[in-house]
Amino acid sequence: MLSLNTTFDELKLSGIRRFAAMAKETPGCISLTLGEPDADTSDEVKAEVPADLAAGFTHYPPNNGYDFVRNALSEHMASFGKYYAPQEIILTCGATEALFVALASVLNPGDEVIVPTPAFTLYESIITINRATPVLVDTSDAGFQITDEMLESAASQHTKAIVITSPNNPTGCILNGESLAAVARFAKERDVFVICDDVYGQLVYEEGYKSFAAEYPQLRDRVIVCDSFSKPYAMTGWRLGWVAADEFLSSQMAKVHQYMVSSVPAFVQHAAVRALEKDVAPAREVYSARRDVVLRRLDEMGLETVRPEGAFYALPSIREFGMSSEEFCTRLIKEARVALVPGVFFGAEGFVRLSYCCSMENIVQGLDRLEGFVGKLRA
Numbered sequence: 001m002l003s004l005n006t007t008f009d010e011l012k013l014s015g016i017r018r019f020a021a022m023a024k025e026t027p028g029c030i031s032l033t034l035g036e037p038d039a040d041t042s043d044e045v046k047a048e049v050p051a052d053l054a055a056g057f058t059h060y061p062p063n064n065g066y067d068f069v070r071n072a073l074s075e076h077m078a079s080f081g082k083y084y085a086p087q088e089i090i091l092t093c094g095a096t097e098a099l100f101v102a103l104a105s106v107l108n109p110g111d112e113v114i115v116p117t118p119a120f121t122l123y124e125s126i127i128t129i130n131r132a133t134p135v136l137v138d139t140s141d142a143g144f145q146i147t148d149e150m151l152e153s154a155a156s157q158h159t160k161a162i163v164i165t166s167p168n169n170p171t172g173c174i175l176n177g178e179s180l181a182a183v184a185r186f187a188k189e190r191d192v193f194v195i196c197d198d199v200y201g202q203l204v205y206e207e208g209y210k211s212f213a214a215e216y217p218q219l220r221d222r223v224i225v226c227d228s229f230s231k232p233y234a235m236t237g238w239r240l241g242w243v244a245a246d247e248f249l250s251s252q253m254a255k256v257h258q259y260m261v262s263s264v265p266a267f268v269q270h271a272a273v274r275a276l277e278k279d280v281a282p283a284r285e286v287y288s289a290r291r292d293v294v295l296r297r298l299d300e301m302g303l304e305t306v307r308p309e310g311a312f313y314a315l316p317s318i319r320e321f322g323m324s325s326e327e328f329c330t331r332l333i334k335e336a337r338v339a340l341v342p343g344v345f346f347g348a349e350g351f352v353r354l355s356y357c358c359s360m361e362n363i364v365q366g367l368d369r370l371e372g373f374v375g376k377l378r379a
């Protein structure tokens with residue numbers, strides 16, 4: 001038999017998708033699985049596409065995006081205290097490509113990347129594809145925060161980078177000042193890159209959020225910011241994101257981007273600018289109200305949950321039931337017709353992820369069913 005790239009043998013297809021599919025196949029099942037806003041992209045943003053097509057935006061655009069988008073992104077980032085010149089920003093196919101470009105541009109085979117868990121599974125896969133090694137560090141006993149000790153215990157002479165996500169998927173937690181300071185000390189002393197996944201940075205419901213890039217501009221030679229239009233602007237299907245870093249890094253990233261996808265489509269780029277002009281506050285209010293309901297109900301049913309302060313997820317503990325998170329979620333679908341995602345897919349065995357980016361009606365009904373299931377298990 002012809003042989004394939006063995007690196008991919010280690011990778012599994014997304015477990016989140018598997019549970020979402022199981023929910024779809026189960027009649028009447030309420031799915032609280034996917035991290036995708038239920039709202040549609042706004043009409044003003046959509047209207048830019050036919051206008052661009054009519055205006056002839058059907059040719060190869062510049063690889064890193066038109067100047068008008070990179071200028072708008074530079075201004076947008078500056079409004080959050082992250083200062084990057086337009087030429088330091090690359091428009092990418094979602095944060096997925098941004099993360100790939102960021103990691104591929106710094107990793108050599110054999111390097112190690114610290115990934116504090118629970119974490120979005122994509123990081124591990126991208127690191128593996130680049131023939132480097134993910135080093136997972138469990139933060140679940142520290143309220144999902146990062147400490148100096150954790151980082152030191154994970155460090156080796158091969159450590160090349162750390163990936164941080166705040167607000168986090170799947171916990172919804174934001175990294176506090178001490179966590180960011182621990183990462184900054186580590187990055188400085190050990191000369192490692194900090195890949196900041198900021199895709200939920202605009203979806204924060206409480207005071208106290210600080211973005212690493214804004215807090216530590218003195219480390220800009222080792223910080224890469226990955227961001228996306230997907231979550232704040234309900235644009236998951238557009239596959240639009242961006243990556244920003246000091247020119248010494250962004251010029252390397254531009255090569256990865258160019259040889260992988262060349263550019264994002266030409267006729268979505270005015271729509272991207274229009275999205276950046278949108279006020280995200282109404283979406284924030286909707287998610288915040290849903291978050292409050294989720295937290296209250298989880299508390300009432302006695303499922304311990306670290307308070308999510310952003311994104312649209314909660315990660316209650318199911319340790320008391322003495323079963324794996326996959327078994328819990330499989331039984332939950334079969335016996336109660338509500339779908340959550342097993343924490344094990346995020347490196348968080350003993351937890352389940354509940355996504356509240358769906359209608360309040362579904363959230364309430366889903367939580368009623370979860371309560372019934374949990375009650376049955378305890379009886």
Ligand SMILES: Cc1ncc(COP(=O)(O)O)c(C=O)c1O
Pocket residue numbers: 035093094095096097120165168169197199227228229230236240241
């Ligand atoms: C933490 C995190 N990073 C990146 C992504 C990928 O986002 P995009 O749709 O922009 O590729 C997601 C999507 O769920 C995410 O949760």
